[in-house]
Amino acid sequence: MQKKLIRCGTVTLLMAILLTIPAWAGSLKSFADLQGTLDIAGGTAHIPVMNEAAKRIMTANPKIRITVTGGGTGIGVQKAGEGLVDIGNTGRALSAEEVARFGLRSFAFAVDGVAPVVHSDNPVAGLSVQQVRDIFAGRITHWQAVGGPDAAIHVYGREEASGTHEVFWKKLLNKETVVGSANIIQSNGAMKVAVSRDIYAIGYMSIGHIDDSVKPLAVDGVLPSQATAIDGTYPAVRQLYMNTKGDPKPLARAFIDYILSAEGAGIIRAAGYIPLQ
């Protein structure tokens, strides 16, 4: 009898959850009846958005625990695909092999630009597309050649399969290989540290990660920013994705809806990206 009651109660609760999700979708209220843990991993560009959303949700409902870790796009696919995390973030669209292997569903939520960055004390404020290509291909090796200080250019890059690298390489470098002697950095955060500590550095990173410690360069006179990324004048843009294995579970579904809601859009904007909706 008691068992039956409990089962009855559970069913009612589940139904209540299912029924209320569409009604409250996208606001913090939709988490009111949920509990449990939600693990998120993957792309490093996503972290500011994920962290802020997680903080707000956990404050509104202390029964929910959300963990956010980085690792990179590859980790995002791998962990979500193996079922180790609920949401795996990627800074690029999934490849056909990845979709076929893991049966992942993608939810694009923001547009991000990838901008060339230099140290904030570097007098160079902008480059032409050709100069950017020449620098990253190793044909221009001295800052004086582009109106900068009398010093060698220190090129910092990312591993080839990185989501951030892919968009920069395709849309600004025109698929030209980055010079072999470039230092390879493992994440957007590490790129910011490396460039902000090296006055002769040039690297590239997600617009959302740029702050006062580094300086984005104008490319052909267009300064990479939210505004120029959204109106299409700055070319090196990509979408950011959340991915789940199959259809998301209720908590993951609520999280994704929240990110895609008006409030989520505010978080995305505050983090320096452009919300998709």
Added chain:
Amino acid sequence: MDGAKLMPHLLRAAALACTAAAGGILLVLIYLVLPLFTSGGWGSVIAWQWLPFQGRFGILPMVVGTLLIALGALAVATPLAVGVACFVQVLAPGRIKGICLALVHYMTSIPTVIYGFVSIFLLVPLIRQWFDRGTGFSLATATIVLSLLILPTIVLVLQATLRELDRSARVTCAALGFSRPAYIRHVLLPLCRRGLLAAVVLGFGRAVGDTLISLMLAGNAPMVPASPLDATRTLTAHIALVVATDSQSTFYHSVFAAGLILFLVMVLIQLILRRLGGTFTP
């Protein structure tokens, strides 16, 4: 079953579990690398260029980078460690000996990420300014920090050997009129060869296996460095970088090859060192 009977079984089980784990890792690595053999991809992995989007998956530069950094760190750390161990065991007064040993013990517990992070802010800018070549993220930087990481391992293993030798030889040699430096030079050091070898093997293992220091400090350019101030990439850092960005493409399998090579390099070096040790024994 009473405790005395149970104990040997427990110990045997522990030993077997360790051996089985090592063997299992090797088997899994071979299994994961098999697709490379069957698809003929092995040839493209044993090559000198890493340009995955152009179908070049060579990991030989990373093999060279690993060996250069690990051997370099060993070359820096070993003499230092011998000095520290001899000083602590023979020359240092009791109080200083205690402080030194405590410090060395403490060093073993510093996480590698701390070494890496502090070095980014301290050592990397110094190397960049002093040498005016490259970014400061270089073979030399990683080697210096890595030698610091493996120093306590070598010191502690060596000092354990020295302590035993010292106990049996000190009084005799003092009676024979050896000064303490001469005692170190002519008695302790020649006697401790095997202990030194064991210490070096352990230190080398740590140096080859470390990922974070080379990932954070060596610059990770997938090429053979032309100078100690050039960037290079180790096998471990390579695996970390590729795993962080990729997941399913063909070149993802090359990280397993990197893992297998790492494993085999370790086995090989251990065998060589043990062989050398054998010929050294009096």
